[in-house]
Amino acid sequence: NASKIQELEKLSLVGELAAGIAHEIRNPLTSVTGFAQMIKELSNDETIDNYIEIILNELNQINTIVNQFMFISKPKENMETRNTDMKALVSQVIEFMKPQTNLKGLNFIKFISSDSIFTAHCDPNQITQVIMNLIQNAIEATTDSTQKIVVSLKNTNENSLLIEITDKGCGISQERQKRLFEPFYTTKEKGTGLGLMMCKRIIENHDGTIEFNSQLGKGTTVRIILPKFSNHR
């Protein structure tokens, strides 16, 4: 239908722009970051240290945006797929996100999974990016530090896996749920609005699906169905 076509046009336009911009920005960004770090090491002035810290934080923000652009523009042919132990992958992401949860005083991220082995033929780096982004969103949505975030991994059938990330955070109204995957849609002061768009791209490139189930004020569950194999990979 018309809105689907419009959405695709918008996506491919953003993708083309992204490819160009991301490549141009990446090298100077790496260089500027390197020199800022050198100044930080050389300095023994508290004021300069504070300023450099701000510069490094802002550079980090630019770096996040550029990386997300790179993912969006990365064509499907560049996927590097291999047989991946999904249980190990998810645990590793959770481990990696721990400092973030500690920072917010959140209790922990709980990982539920049975003893079975979950192997999927996928691009582990891309799937890691997806799960990291979704957990990051869950952390950002949670303000009550007694609430935990639950990540679960199951077999839906022989051919696909179900990954669910549940938070008891602010939730999303029906109206806003329609816009989640739009590029640059964000409700955060420092958000890029590119995270979910990237997640959707990656999951669709894996012939999977991603959907939100959310209630305002109650929390959110993101469901990903990931085929273990696909003809396109």
Ligand code: ADP
């Ligand atoms: P960003 O995180 O940079 O804002 P995303 O694409 O990751 O961009 O998310 C887009 C928007 O979707 C967020 O700004 C937020 O409003 C909403 N959102 C995503 N995940 C959640 C969640 N778990 N709970 C509540 N709102 C969410």
Ligand code: MG
């Ligand atoms: Mg995000």
